[in-house]
Amino acid sequence: MILADVPLVGMLKTRMGWLQSRQRVLAQNVAHADTPGFRARDLEPVDFKKILTQVPMQRTAMAVTNPEHIAGAASVETDRFGQPRASGKFEIRPSGNAVALEEEMMKVAQTQLDYQTATSLYSRSLGLIKTALGKTK
Secondary structure: OOHHHOHHHHHHHHHHHHHHHHHHHHHHHHHOOOOOOOOOOOOOOOOHHHHHHHOOOOOOOOOOOOHHHHOOOOOOOEOOOOOEOOOOOOOOOOOOOOOOHHHHHHHHHHHHHHHHHHHHHHHHHHHHHHHHHOOOO
């Protein structure tokens, strides 16, 4: 059995690779914060629906007791106080630079937290596989 054939491990590896690439792009944005005409870039998020359709697994329909439980109003991203979040887009400086350091540093911190979460899940899944195989060390 190849470890990459385990669906959870494969998805975690994909997520960690995407997070590494995103961190690299965000670091370039921060490095070019004073470069005239530079526009901040970001990676498109991974489409997990697409990944799930590629991974062979048993598909089951979710049981719905009331249609209002699942399909609610259109979701609006809110802050911790329930207020709608601002778009986060800042104006372009006179030099043509469109990098907002505050926004980029928040993205870097979130990416770091997401990566730590993925590595924790990855190591725990390896531990579960070792336990299933009867290996304790």
